[in-house]
Amino acid sequence: MPQPHPSLALVLDVDEAYATKETRLEVGRCYSYVGSTVVRSHARADGEQPSNRAELHVKLGNRRYLKSSDEGADELWDDVIERWLFNQFGTVANNMRIYNRRQREIGGIELDFDYLDVVLENGELVVRVRLDSTSGVPADVSAVISKVRSALNAGIFGDGVRRVIIPSDIDYRRQVAEAQTPSEQDPGTEAESLPAQDENLARGEAPAQAEEPFTESDDLVDTSEQDALAELEAQMEAKFALPDPDFEIDYRIWGVVLPDGTTREFDSASLSPRNEG
Template structure:
């Protein structure tokens, strides 16, 4: 099967602080090698998610229906390869844009999400970006799995606005859990620093007057045995878990869906 190239448009939807004079020209120039870019300011009622990069793809040949063998072949052989390549290029371009100097001193743009839009009746997938505007490497796989689940009506037959990866609630829970881990780490770090400082003071006192500090050393346990040394303290790192999706319906309801199940 020959590889296909979908008709592609990049929609760059910016928060007011990112939408400045000249930014539309510079962004269009930056992505012209990939697709035509349309740059706009987010309306006031659509700013909760921050700035968004959306890849809209259309194809005349059937590619979405998982019950159609020809469509599945086109998706698996051609569309997935195109999606992987395009995602890699977009991810690199978003990072490179922020590392370059732009006319008029235009600032860096930090996007919150990347969208993949395959047209009416197919699906819009909104994926949370990693640091430095990086699209997760498994984004094409998540989109492909979403395609299968939508075709299987795993989310019901009601109108779906978008599939968010991860869901808002899941992302909030992850941030809260990370904040708790970080707070516990900082508390333990302070405790160990305090114990180390106290031990150093005792050593100084003992060096100055061994007889006066001997009893204190005995009470405090003396030299700690090597076996009682605490485990190394590891600073928590935030790793985004995309497994719980948010299925957002036209009527405003949201279903949390465990994509691992």
């Protein structure tokens, strides 16, 4: 029996200053192959920096895939949903970066996103995934989503939990602070890296002369064509290269939003609350 195939509904919730007609047209052009994409805007509070977030809605008709108590839900998740999320994370994040590269080329408005909300079963569970500085997320974070689902079904979070933030906001701020702290160089590293010939000079010995291989004189070899080709290749690589993130996000510590609105941190390695007991 063929497996059902989920469909994607993508919502880009952007700062109202960015939600121009041109932006909506560009999103329509650049995101058309990803899936159904809608641009939504929100007002910015006084004193706040502009922020954007995206919502990835997992659509699978009337099929239930979140709660293990529903018949066939575990098989559907293991065989279909997790693999589908893996592919979608790679596709959506890559498209966000390509979109911004195009905007830089044409002088348009770039859209950097802080979060990707993975909306499961029409909001029965929302997993808020922090995106890196390039609006990217590793595809294998799909396995983290699966672990969140398993913890929810095991009752580890308690009753009434419908939102989980990975990593927690507190832990993400800690990671940013650590990434911005310059690492201290080992004092012995510089001394160990001194070339051996310096030791020879200290003993009054002449440095060893390396034998240079014979090469043809530049006057005898015309390298203009090779140089031009190398320069063209470098220009093409620079044009189509995607940016690297400032640092890799660690998704181990989760922020579980309780029914009363408070957030409790969980360590996913031990599946237990932090700083308790």
